Amino acid sequence: MAGRKANLFFPYLKKSRRVGLRGKLYRILMRIGPVTRSSPFRRAVQAVCLAAFL
Numbered sequence: 868m869a870g871r872k873a874n875l876f877f878p879y880l881k882k883s884r885r886v887g888l889r890g891k892l893y894r895i896l897m898r899i900g901p902v903t904r905s906s907p908f909r910r911a912v913q914a915v916c917l918a919a920f921l
Contacts, residue, residue, distance in 0.1 A: 880893050896904040903910045 880890065884890070885893050893904070896907055
């Protein structure tokens, strides 16, 4: 029996599927940049660490 894995990545969404809250989040992350869209949790942790360091 395989365990469940945490999926922290944001999959690619076609334009027809970019609706609702998920679509809005996708558009916001796209404006920030493609690296942030592919791994938003990791980038958020990095931003918190940078703010703590400064």
